[in-house]
Amino acid sequence: MNKNRFIYGSIIMVFMNFLMKIIGFAYEVALSKFLGAEAMGLFQISMSTLMTFLIITTSGIPTSVTKLVAQENSKKNYNNVESIFNSTLTFNLFASIIISIILLLFSEFISIKMLKSKDMVLGVYFMIPAIIILSASSILRSYFYGMKDMITPSIAQIIEHLTRFIIIVGILYYVCPVEPIHGATIAILGISIGEFFDLMWSLFSKKRLYKTKSNYPIDKKNEKSYLIKVLYMSIPLTISGSFGVILRFINTILIPNRLMAAGYTSSDSISIFGRIMGMTMPLIGLSFIVTSALVVNLIPSLSEQIALKRYKDIKRDIHLSIKVTLLIALPLMSLYVGLSKPLAILLYNDPLVANFIHIMAYGTVLLALQHTFSGILLGLNKQTSATVSSIIGMILRIILIYIFVGDPRFGVNGIFISFYGSNTVILILNLIAIRSVVKFDIDYIDIIGKPLVASIFMIGFIYLSIHDIGNLQNISTLGFVSSLLVGSLAYIFVLFLTKAIPKNLFKKLIKLP
Template sequence: MLKIPNLVYSTFLLFISNFIVRIIGFLYKIFLSKKIGAGGLGIFHIIFHFLMLCVSITTTGIPVALNSLISKEKSLNNKHNMNVLFISTLYLSFFISIFISMFVSLNSKFISLKLLHSSNCQIFILSIAPAISLITISNILRSYYYGLKKVEIPAIGQILEQVSRILFVIFIFSYIKKTAFYPLIPLIGLSIGEITNILFITINLIKEPNLKNNYVISLKDFYMGIIKISKIAFPITFNRVFTVVIQSISSILIPSRLVLSGLKYANAMKIYGTITGMVFPFLFLPFTVTSALVVNLIPSISQEIPKKNYKLINQKIFFSIFLTSFIGLSGSLIYMFFGEKICYLVYNNILAGKYLKLISISCFFTVLNHTLSGILHAIEKEYRATINNIIGLLIQLLCIYFLIPIKTINIYGFIYGFISSNIIIFILHSITLFKAQKRWV
């Protein structure tokens, strides 16, 4: 019999919390746009993206590694190792984040000059320095509970984080009347929300039976914990950093290559903005479900690896691939047949609908690749998953460079490259998984 009730329950619970957070966040963005205006919103997003870049090192591979390792040790009922992994990871991430925070603070004037073209705006940079460490700690605490498969606590914590942040911003806005400081308020609100989340999870940690009330570990245990975490975290972090670099290069390259195809730069930016700002949000909408699945899938499979329970592992893999395939295929078919109507209804833009209809097939492969990547991480094939992803991204970059300048292809070169990239990654991930499963038989 298929034993997946906890996987289904956890995935559904995280999906609900993610959905609530997204709805609240959407309404919050509408409120901010009206309150601080387009200029203030521009400053906020520039600083926010810089913040995300800063925390990408500590919030990408390390939490995923902790999630996987905690679930393995829990399956063996090894509370000592669970404690060592959690504490060593918490210390490591905290010190890295403190270093990044100090670097940002000490260079806030220079960063402000580069990002906002004004050294007088360094207060905006300084306002996010605490958030770097707070977001890092928050992610580690959530990953610990994901590893224990107790998703209720991080799910509630995320909702509390969002609500407390918004309430703080609304409250401060009622007292601050100087519009020049308006972008500063939501930036500080990021830290307030994370503090609320950390406090909530910490209160629950005190009562957590799997955690020893001992936050001091030996240097030997600390070293071994860091080695275990780094082995998994490094390829995932490298994959994320490489992806961000490729995306940054693509965002710079696409408009300039479109100009070579005969378009004016203003039209090139408009077309690129149509795809990234209108088409992609729909394309990645199914990730609301699959991201919740992957977060629970990694510990669910990882805990069976030490016990060599390959039959149950295969059942969970089949279930997750089946669910993801259904979601991805549904999305692809909806966008293929109704993409133009959807974009016209939402954006009043027929061109966006044509692009969405053409790129719709990639919806199936993108969500499936996300799940396959999570499976490969769970079965300790993270290095292979990283290589597969890099190959796919390089192919996408080659299509952008060589196909877009062709007059008869232009922006479709990017679309073809995006589709080809995802299909190739899917094939490589599938081969890697198939080879791993053959060894279990």
């Protein structure tokens, strides 16, 4: 019965994760279409700045709360559970207010030096409510995870994505066309709007689901002792998590600055950054919709098998996860290579994005495998190796950006060099770490050759079904989507024909745990 409940919960989580990713992708596409490249660049820089300010309250503390809540809940010490929740929520709110004051004091510096415009100071102000709300909602989410309630936070995140999409896209629909600075400010406001609804649902759910758990007065001294425990546990997690956030922040700030050093204007630099990070990368990362669900099921399976030393089952699951990853990533890569211009026009109404999509298309496979390999390492209890690989890769990316992007001979191409160079290194390091635990063989014809052949047929069918693909003005969105469906069916048909899809694939994925 417990196993059936676990499988049922896994299916629900996979579906919710899929729905959340789809809404998130649709939101990013809508934002890009309404705002344009420069506004998306400003928004991406703002997001990176916001995440840097949230390091203290959202890096290590939520994970520590989840662990302690799970421990005390398993012992039925509900008063202790409430002590952990109350003390950490109070601390996070207090810390977020302090952080907000610092942000307020340096708002003009951030808007001029980082966002390259004094007029973006209003956008910086809009980060303040986001900091406070995100700090509170992270504690609530970790509380639910500790109570082994995965459904409530998943629903909260769907509500967050959906309300943000409806409200912000609705506002942009009525006010567009809009200046890049104003558009970016509206997008920043959207973070607080979505998180507010997430927080309200989470608070309501906690009161409704867990209001009878604590029957005795909570000891304030107990709260203090648990807060100290949480903070002590969170220190190493915060330090390791902050490396990634800070390195990403440096990467975000460095690219526009090095482009300007190469001779680009401030507006062009931010526009290029917006086209790459705000328009191209959501497409390249689309495979994460599937790999995220795969990793969720893969980690507990590998953790159990490594403890029992079932190396045959470990090899089977690793091979299956790589195969599924490539079955999704390879056709997406082929789609971006073959149809970069139609996608740029229909999704973003921006022909300049086509070149970026075409060049970065091969990164689809690279990032998808990297994501899956990271999940495998977590399942094999090699999380340190995954973290070290990621940090090495990001440091390398910063070095390559500084060297190549600022060189007028490379300019924008330096971004692609740093992207492929750093991610290839991360992938190789992860693969070496996996092979240090378990050796496994790969049938390259089966997992690469067959999906590539099927992808070629898919692109061919799409071109055949759209007679005038070179004349984009004559292609309707419905017609293009229909041709994608035809191509997808052709892809699946060839996979079945070549026996590239394992028998009972879905059942195998569900039974991974």
